[in-house]
Amino acid sequence: MNSPPSRRKKAASPSSTDSTNEDISSQLDPGSATITVTAVEVTELTQEEQSDRLHLERKVERAFFEAGKALAELRDRRLYRSSHRTFEDYCRDRFGHSRRQSYLLMDAAVVFDNLLEKCDRNDHILPTSERQVRPMTKLEPQQQQEVWLRSVEIAGGKVPIGRIVKDVVQCIMERTQVPNTYQIGEVCQIVVKDNPELRGKGGCWAIISVVNDFSCNVKMWDGEYAVGLQHLKSYNYLPAECEQIHSLSDRISRVYFDSLEETVKSLLQSLGKVNRPYLTAVEEKLLTLLESEYGRRP
Secondary structure, three states: OOOOOOOOOOOOOOOOHHHHHHHHHOOOOHHHOOOOOOOOOOOOOOHHHHHHHHHHHHHHHOHHHHHHHHHHHHHHOOOOOOOOOOHHHHHHHHHOOOHHHHHHHHHHHHHHHHHHHHOOOOOOOOOOOHHHHHHHOOOOHHHHHHHHHHHHHHOOOOOOOHHHHHHHHHHHHHHOOOOOOOOOOOEEEEOOOOOHHHOOOOOOEEEEEEEOOOEEEEEEOOEEEEEEHHHEEEOOOOHHHHHHHHHHHHHHHHHOOOOOOHHHHHHHHHHOOOOOOOOOHHHHHHHHHHHHHHOOOO
16 A cells, blocks of 8 residues: 655745744844845836827826817807707716816916917926916916916926915016906996907997906806906996996896807897997897897896
8 A cells, every 4th residue: 555645844945034024023123124125127218108208298288278178169169059058058968067167177278378379398397287277367468478487487397286376476466466446337348458268259348247356247248257457448437328238238138048040149249349328229129129039028
C-alpha cells in the first residue's frame, strides 16, 4: 500500500512579508521604519500627445462658452417654437435649466467671446467656467478684459477662482462709481453701445422698475431686462407723459406673446420704439385692431 505523499513546509525567506512586518512591529518607533519605494519612470509626452492634450484642454475650457452660444442661437432663431411656447419652458424641459441658469450661460458666452479678442488663446489663460466670468457680465468690454488680466495676475498666472474675479470687479466699480439717479417709473431710451445683449433693443423705450447701484431693471414692450446705467438715456418726460407710456406698455404686454406672427411682432416692436408719449391716429387704430384680434384687451 502506497503511503500518501508528505507535505513539505516551505522555508520562509528573510525577505518575506511576514518577516518585514515582524521587523517593523518589533521596533520601538514604527514611524521611523524605512520603507523602500521603487521609482516608476514617467515617459515624456510625444508631440502628438501634447497636441491632443492641448486640444482636449481647450474643449474643456470652452464647454460653457459653446453651451451659451448654442442657447443664444436657439433663442434668437426661435428653434424651440415647434414644441414649446416660450424659450424658458423649452430650456426647463429639454435641459433642466432654470431661466436664470440659461441666461447666465448666454451672458457668460458674450464675455468669453470678448476675452478671446484680447487674449491669445494659445498663450493666455482663459475662463473655464461660467462662475469665473459671472461678475464681469455687467461691465463694458474693455473693463471685462482689464478685470480678467488682473485676476489672472493675482492668481499667479493660473485660472482665477470666481472670488478673485469678483473682488477685482468690485475695485473697478468703486473706482468708476457714478450715482444712480434714475427713479422708478421714469421712461428711458435704450442705448446699445456695442452691447450684444441689447441687440435689437436700440432706441426702444424702457420703464424703470427697479433701481440698483450700477444698473436698473426695466420693463419694455416684450418683457423685463436688467440694463447697465451706460445703456440708459432719460426722455425727461413729465409725470403725465410717463403715465401714457406706462399705459402703452401695459396694452402691448397684453397683446404680445412669443408665438405671434413675425409681422405682428415687428409692428409691436415699432410701437416699442416710439420716441413720444402718445400714438398717432393710425398707430392707435392698429394697436386697437390687434387687441381685438387677440382678445387680450381688458
